[in-house]
Amino acid sequence: ESSLWQLGWPGGIPSYGSVEIAPGRPANEVEFWYALTALAARRDYNIPEFLRRLPLPEGYAERLAEMERAQRIRQWTTTLRSVPARSVPATSAQAPELRFRFGPAELAVETRSGEGSWRAVKLARSRDFDQEGAIRFAGESQVLWASFFQHVNFYGSHDRSLGDAHLSQWLSRHLRAPAFADLFVDTDGSPLVRHQVPLQWRISEPDQPGGDYVFELTQANGEPVSKIRARFPGEPELYLTEAGLFPGPPALPFPVKSREPIRIPAGAFETASGLRVLDWIRTAPPPRLSERIKVVSVTPKIEARLIQSTGAGGSEYCHLKVSADSGSGRHRHGLNEAGWYEVAGAAEAPNNLVRIDRSALAGIPELVRETGFKLDAYAGHFAQRVTKTFPAQFLEFLSRLPAGTRIELSPELESLRQGRVAGTLRLEANEAGLDWFDLSVVVNVDDTTLTPEEIKLLVAARGQWVRLGERGWRRLDYELTSQEESDLARIGLTPRQLSAEPQRLHALQLADPAARRFLPAETSGAVERRAAELKARLTPAQPATVQAELRPYQLDGFHFLAYLAANRFGGVLADDMGLGKTLQTLTWLMWLREEGAIPQHRTRPSLVVCPKSVQDNWRAEAERFCRGLRAKVWTGTAAQDLGAMIDAADLHVINYTQLRLLEDSIGRCDFLAAILDEGQYIKNPSSQTAQVARTLRADYRLVLTGTPIENRLLDLWSLMSFAMPGVLGGRSGFSKLYDGKDDPFARPRLAARVRPFLLRRTKAQVARDLPDRVEEDLYCSLEGEQKSLYRAELKAAQQHLLRLKTQEALNKDRFHLLTSLLRLRQICCHPRLLKPDCQQDGAKLEALLETLEPLIEEGEKVLVFSQFVELLGLLKEAITARGWAHWYLAGDTENRGELVQKFQSAEGAGVFLISLKAGGAGLNLTAAGYVVLFDPWWNPAVENQAIDRTHRIGQTRKIIAYRLLIKDSIEEKIRALQKQKGALAEEVLGEERFSAALTLDDLRFLLAD
Structure with missing residues (x-):
């Protein structure tokens, strides 16, 4: 290692440890240097350039690799030998x-x-x-x-x-x-006895002059406490005694060696120090001492002034000094971050027994901190920077101080306490175009010294504090009764919203009788006449090209949409789910194309953006009800061609995913109308979907939704920012005006603002116009792997069917074909029923969740039926993942009566997943208002029985039932076959008996492309 260090490699160390670099003595210098280079590479040292160009000795790399492997084996053998044997815990049937x-x-x-x-x-x-x-x-x-x-x-x-x-x-x-x-x-292993009644200190007076005060802990009945084995600090303190665990008062603040009662001589205890002991243990003085005690109360004092900072920026600060005293120069207290402390001052005479009452000081330290004041320990005061919110915060601080607190404020701060300016208001409305009025506020104030400019500033501040030079702070408060404030809310206004700038309101907003209180009589009359004319202006007849009989409430909805179009408004149709928003909208579109729109614009196509699961439903209803309306559903990436083929249809239907993908092109298309179905998809105004939707170019804009407000009022702002941009102001201003949690008039004001542009009817409101039971088919399309599975299975079944030429041949091979039909139906329901490893959720599950979501938001209970138990398990997983309340009933379910009772009595929304065979008959589930038949049954009578679980005696609401069907599949043909074989539907048949009636022609129909 020392040699490596001398070479200058950073990893080397000056030690005499040996380093094995080669599998044996190198045969020559080249092998030596190559072995050294290999070591450097393993240690990630910097290798000089001349070593990088060394020739590789033949077979030497393999020998080095074998050496390195042997080294690693030795290292790991040493490491593994150091691992001690692990003790094996004794096994037990249960945890110790x-x-x-x-x-x-x-x-x-x-x-x-x-x-x-x-x-x-x-x-x-x-x-x-x-x-x-x-x-x-x-x-x-x-x-x-x-x-x-x-x-x-x-x-x-x-x-x-x-x-x-x-x-x-x-x-x-x-x-x-x-x-x-x-x-x-406890000591003997028995449960520790826990007492609820706390111990207390008993203080016995001396029985002779110069005697002792005796301190003793006792139980509530006066019995002395048995031996105290331990004391545990806290609030309250806990005492472990021979009799168990007691709560109790604080212990004496000094060590006590003896376990006997504590005896303190009267000469020592009858002093100011003795009184501090009583304060510490929170115990009243004995009668003899009480007679000599003088109680002195201290009163808090607040001093505040404004100081301009001399530093960079020149910020202004409020300096706050907090103190307390008894008024005699003694017993002065200060406040720091730790709390109240006593300031040294004139001492009491030794024999004067004074007890200080500090109850008036409670809560002030917390209040100072909550208000945002920070201690400047060097200067000895608290400080807070003066901001826009300071006046309101400081006034709240003053209002929460204990009664009797002495308050000394500098003149400018004192103006806050006297700065309320009372005002009365009236409104003036001036015409600003057809059916619109500019509303101005006229204010009279009780402070006659204020100039018009200052009053204008106060009005513009919308209830906030304004600093008026030497006058200090002022704030305008309108003198309104609760009824007057309620009346303002009914026309969409609040005193905090009124400003010197005019606000534009529609005649229908000002036509409320509540406006009469604030408008001049002649203006109020003109507004009401204009609103009456506007309401009567448009009640067009149903277009002849709409081949459907609209119910009365649907006709009203069509008239509402016509009124919006005539006034060039956008709007929101917010009927409950199942009330026919699609039909009302199609009727309106046909009217626009025939006579309602500007003539040169009538031939423009319209656009519907909706969830993928209901795209086919728009086409189906357009084909069924609207003669001559060409509807085109765009699928997948084909929607990229919409701009080039815009004239190929009168109604283009895309989904929200496609809308996002068309972000760069769809904004260049001109539509007659742009319609967002299930408008909650744009409830987040910051989402890409909402932003792209706002770029759509159309003469008329409409949002359809059953839940205009799902979680917050901002949802409605987002819908209106598409339908009527600007009618509710900017997003931040809207949040200030309507999202105040403590404002009881927020929702009424918002309702008044959107009243001319939003129509909402619930099932209960239009119940008289509804049949007892509404049934609707919802179509969706196969895509991706699910579509491939279906096509492959269909092709195999078709090839098998081609070999059958007679009914006799069919009867022999019926089982095989019925199995193919079953597999096709399973694929339509969910691809995982046939291919468990499929990662696609399937079109119908997506459609079901999109159908359930608004119903759950509305608090509805829904029954979901399927004949496939395995499918119900997949649905249960998806519903559980969304946190929705749910119940489950299949053939193996026990305690059905109890399960049904729970569903019937449960509060709020939920989904009941039911096997069609197990729960299709005999159950009373009237708590549900909606039914979803996930897959079609061969016999419609069985489906009717399922719907009758909720549509039965005891049901007081209208029932809406949906059938989920895959477009252009065996399911759609089963539905058609049900209607053709209506005679069989009169009897409740099992699947086998119904399928046994299928003829060869029926099967050819079912399996045709």
């Missing part, structure tokens, strides 16, 4: 027990296994026990053992004496924890 037993003067730590006897743990070996796993306990015992083991190791002491200060602190903490109560026992 642990207890801490209090002896007369020390603590014993004991364990036992099973029913064996308790044995003491040798603390000197506790490290070995813990590291080798010889002691492992269950539950709380392991937690307590780990804490004790850490305590022993930290202090490096195995002292178990109850007088040990560190052990006493450890016991004090853990004796107070209820979880460990059973792990501490």
Whole structure:
């Protein structure tokens, strides 16, 4: 090693240790230098350039490698020989027990296994026990053992004496924890008796002049405490006695050697020092002493002034001096970070017994810290920088000071206490375009010395403090009754929002009767007339090209959308799920194309952005209800061609993922209308989805959602920032106005602001227009590996079917074909039913979760039926991962009655996963308002029975049922076959009996492309 060090290599050390560099004596210099170079490479030394160019001796590299391997074997052999044999813990059917037993003067730590006897743990070996796993306990015992083991190791002491200060602190903490109560026992091993009534100090007066005061701890009944074995500090202190563990008062503040009652001579105790002992142990003085004590109260004092900093930046600070005194020059107190302390002053005469009452000082140290004042120990005061929020914080500080506190403030700070300016307001509204008004506020104040400019500043501050030069701080408070503030909220205003700048409001917002209180009579009348004309302006007839009978509430929804379009507004249709938002929107689109839009714009296509799971539903409803409307669903990356093929359809349907992928191009397309279905996808205004949506160019914008507010009011701001940009102001301003947790009028104000642009109806509100039961088919498409699996299985079934020419041949081979049908249906449900290692979740699971999410947000309960139990397990995993409440019922489920009762009585939303065979009949599940049939059954009568689990006697709500179907698959054809074979549906048949009725033509229909 010394030689290597002399060569200048940083890894070498000046020692005489030998280094094996070659497998034997080098045959020549080249071998020597090559061996040395190989060593340097292994040690990552810097190798000189001339050594890098050495020729490799033949076979020498292999010999070096063998040497290195032999070296590593020797090193590891040495290392492994140093590993000691590990002790094998005795096995036991159960984890050993642990207890801490209090002896007369020390603590014993004991364990036992099973029913064996308790044995003491040798603390000197506790490290070995813990590291080798010889002691492992269950539950709380392991937690307590780990804490004790850490305590022993930290202090490096195995002292178990109850007088040990560190052990006493450890016991004090853990004796107070209820979880460990059973792990501490008394000397005889019995549970430690824990008393709830605290001990108390009894002070006996001298029985003769010049005698002693006797201090004794007693129980509440006056009985003296038996021998105190240990005391554990804390709040309250704990005393371990012969009778058990007691809470009690603080101990005497000086060491006591004798265990007998403490005797203090009257001459020593009847002094100011004696009174301090009483304060320490929180005990009232005995009557003889009480008569001589004079109680002196100290009063807190606050002095505050503003100081301009002379340093860089010139910040302003508030200096706060906190003190207390009795008013006589004595008993002065100061405050520092540690709390109150007594300042040396004029002393009392030795025989004067004065007890200081400091109760008025309580809470002030915490209040000073909470307000943000920091101690300047050198200057002897507290300080805080003056910011915009300082006035409100300082006033709150003053208001929370104890009653009677003396407060001395500099003139400018005093202005805060006198700075409230009372004001009354009225509103003026001036027309600012069709149906819009600019609203201005006119304020009258009670301080006649304020100039118009100063009043304008106060109004602009929106309720915040304003510094008006030599006047100090002022703040405008509107004198409004709670009714007046409620009326302002009904028209979307708050006193904190009013400013000198006009605000633009729509006639419908100002038409509320509440506005009459603040508007001049002539203005109020004009606004109400304009609103009435506006409401009556548009009630168009349903377009003839819409081949559906709209229910009354759906017709109202169409009229609302027509009203939005006529006024060039965007808006939100926020009906509950299942009320037909898609049909209302399609009706509106047909009206726009025929007569509602600007003539030259009517031929423009429209865009729908929706979850992938409902894309096909838009196409299906458009084809079903809208004659002549060309709808195109874009799939996968084909959507990149949308811009080039924009005229190929009247309605383009893309999903939210495609919207994000089209970020760079879709903003250049011009649409008649842009519609966001399930608008909660843009509830986060910072998300890429929301940002791209806001770039869409369209004459009309509409958001469809069943949950306009999911978690916070900002959700609605994001929806409106797409539909009507700017109507709710900027994001930060919106949060200040409407997200205040302590503002009871926030939601009413927001409702008033969006009232002209948002329509929401719940199922309960339109119940009279609904049939008792609404059923809807939801379509989704196969993609990726799921689609490949389906196509392969379908091709195999088709080839098999081609070989069958007659019904007789079918009857012989029916089992094989029915198995193929089953496999196709399973693939439609979830690819993992056929291929367990498939990583794709499947189209229907995605559609189910997207259907359930808004229902769960609305607090609904949903029944989900499937004929495949294994599939229910996969659904359960997905629902559990989202934290939704759920129940599960299959053929092997026990205690069904109890499970049903839990579902019926549970509060809030949840999902009940049910096997169609096990729970499709006989259950009463009226707590649910929605049903999802995950996969189609051969016989629709069985599906009807499933829906009837909730649609039955006792159900007071309308029921909405969804069937999830894969587009262009066997499921869609099963649905068609159900309708064709309606006669069979009149009888409840099992799957085998229904499938036995399938003819060769039926199978050819089912397996056709």
